[in-house]
Amino acid sequence: MQIYKVGGAVRDRLLGKPVTDIDWVVVGATTEEMLAQGFRPVGADFPVFLHPKTGEEYALARTERKSGRGYGGFTFHASPEVTLEQDLIRRDLTINAMAEDDGQNLTDPYNGQRDLEDRILRHVSPAFAEDPLRVLRVARFAARYAALGFTVAPETLELMRTLSESGELEALTAERNWKEISRALMEEQPQVFIQVLRDCGALKVLMPEVDALFGVPQPEAHHPEIDSGVHTLSVLEQSALHRQPLTVRWACLLHDLGKGLTPQEEWPRHIAHEHKGLKLIKAVNERFKAPKECQELALLVGQYHTHGHRALELKATTLLELLQSFDVYRRPQRFEEFIAACEMDARGRKGLEQRSYPQADYLRGAANVARSVAVQPLLEKGFKGPELGEALKRERLKALKAYKEAAAS
Ligand code: ATP
Ligand code: MG
Numbered sequence: 001m002q003i004y005k006v007g008g009a010v011r012d013r014l015l016g017k018p019v020t021d022i023d024w025v026v027v028g029a030t031t032e033e034m035l036a037q038g039f040r041p042v043g044a045d046f047p048v049f050l051h052p053k054t055g056e057e058y059a060l061a062r063t064e065r066k067s068g069r070g071y072g073g074f075t076f077h078a079s080p081e082v083t084l085e086q087d088l089i090r091r092d093l094t095i096n097a098m099a100e101d102d103g104q105n106l107t108d109p110y111n112g113q114r115d116l117e118d119r120i121l122r123h124v125s126p127a128f129a130e131d132p133l134r135v136l137r138v139a140r141f142a143a144r145y146a147a148l149g150f151t152v153a154p155e156t157l158e159l160m161r162t163l164s165e166s167g168e169l170e171a172l173t174a175e176r177n178w179k180e181i182s183r184a185l186m187e188e189q190p191q192v193f194i195q196v197l198r199d200c201g202a203l204k205v206l207m208p209e210v211d212a213l214f215g216v217p218q219p220e221a222h223h224p225e226i227d228s229g230v231h232t233l234s235v236l237e238q239s240a241l242h243r244q245p246l247t248v249r250w251a252c253l254l255h256d257l258g259k260g261l262t263p264q265e266e267w268p269r270h271i272a273h274e275h276k277g278l279k280l281i282k283a284v285n286e287r288f289k290a291p292k293e294c295q296e297l298a299l300l301v302g303q304y305h306t307h308g309h310r311a312l313e314l315k316a317t318t319l320l321e322l323l324q325s326f327d328v329y330r331r332p333q334r335f336e337e338f339i340a341a342c343e344m345d346a347r348g349r350k351g352l353e354q355r356s357y358p359q360a361d362y363l364r365g366a367a368n369v370a371r372s373v374a375v376q377p378l379l380e381k382g383f384k385g386p387e388l389g390e391a392l393k394r395e396r397l398k399a400l401k402a403y404k405e406a407a408a409s
Contacts, residue, residue, distance in 0.1 A: 001029035003058070004084060004099035004107065011095050014116055015148070024051075024058040025087055025099060028080045031060070047078035061087035066130040074131070085109045089125050092134045093141065097124045115153075119145075122153035132168040135160045135202050136180035143184050143193035152196060160200035169205045174289040177206065181288060185249040190240050191233040194253070198229075209280040210253065212260035217268040225350035226268070228259045235348030242347075244340055250294040251301035251341045252348070254281045258302070277302045297334065300326065301341040308342030311359040311366075312407070316400040319366055320393070328367040339363050362407060369403045370396045 009022040026034070031047060039049035039058060047060035062078035063086050084099055084107055091097040094112040106113065110124045121138055128134055138160060142152055152160070163169065184193035194210065197203040203211040214229030225231050232253065239252045258277025259270045281302045285295040307314065307322050314322070328335045343357045373395045375388075383391045 006099045010098045027061045119149040123156045139193045139196040140184040142196045143187040146189040146192040164201040178288045191237040238344040238347045247297045251298040254298045
């Protein structure tokens with residue numbers, strides 16, 4: 001049997017990027033031979049094994065054929081006769097379809113190295129269209145390598161467009177979609193992921209609520225970039241520049257969905273878009289079965305981001321309601337993430353990226369003030385049950401009023 005490094009490991013070595021996980025392909029072996037050498041099988045239907053010592057993935061060279069909709073509709077054929085070239089042709093991009101042996105001799109039948117040098121993401125063969133997930137994968141690689149100058153080949157984008165229009169994207173499961181989306185949002189330029197999906201018509205299918213933001217104007221005085229979609233991309237860009245976690249990036253993407261619902265005659269104003277957007281945010285959350293923390297933060301940021309921006313003008317009662325809504329007493333981290341998302345929203349405006357955001361410290365200070373109101377003295381006074389809750393609220397309000405006055409002077 002011959003063993004080769006394939007996929008990301010080869011690509012990233014040639015790019016001079018750190019290689020994290022290595023995928024291997026084995027040519028000329030049977031399942032029985034792999035098992036005899038101590039490899040552990042990964043799944044029942046896949047000819048994939050884990051190395052007994054390193055735990056890395058070794059796949060038997062295989063061919064694939066589509067036999068139905070979605071990913072379940074694939075049949076694999078693995079046998080010792082399948083060649084390396086046959087295995088490589090089923091892969092998504094030419095830059096991912098190179099292999100190397102232990103002497104770093106490259107096998108590159110589909111010109112991946114040339115595309116790597118030319119900074120092009122190009123599909124290997126028309127079989128690309130057999131798995132619609134590849135649309136998301138290409139967009140994700142575009143997000144990852146945008147800084148290096150990579151773009152999607154026009155013919156690949158065309159194929160992605162055909163796939164998006166064919167209805168095939170609908171066959172993808174929430175789990176596969178979320179895996180790609182969440183990884184893409186954590187890439188260096190997540191806004192490129194959304195842009196590429198939009199360019200090929202996939203955004204309209206996957207997240208019509210986000211797609212609908214493009215072409216919707218906002219008041220120029222607050223939003224020099226004007227377009228709500230452009231703004232959303234900038235907010236996402238800022239979230240990556242500021243190394244925000246996935247929860248915050250997800251909230252950034254969805255925070256303004258309500259603007260897509262504003263009747264044209266109200267443009268460029270978006271009255272109550274925070275509230276109107278909630279049902280859209282909920283729909284997107286559920287469509288992809290986003291993790292609970294992502295869902296929760298996206299809804300809270302959607303509802304309260306303008307409160308964040310107006311923090312210094314909020315009445316003490318409103319400020320308290322905001323803090324209560326976030327349960328800042330038990331969930332300090334979540335409130336921090338809210339503040340971060342608001343700041344990214346403010347920075348995601350053309351020409352205002354560097355402007356300071358004093359609201360952040362003000363909100364942090366307010367949360368600390370509310371948190372530091374002690375329960376013990378109230379218990380000693382004999383408050384309990386709902387009355388204790390009310391008394392606590394009064395004390396917190398008093399403390400917030402003092403905080404607000406101090407900040408104003
Ligand atoms: P990463 O750095 O994200 O791990 P990778 O290229 O190694 O990138 P993997 O998901 O680990 O990506 O997959 C390994 C290889 O398997 C890819 O390089 C590609 O050749 C192939 N591959 C993975 N998923 C698909 C797919 N859906 N369609 C076609 N080829 C795929
Ligand atoms: Mg990999």
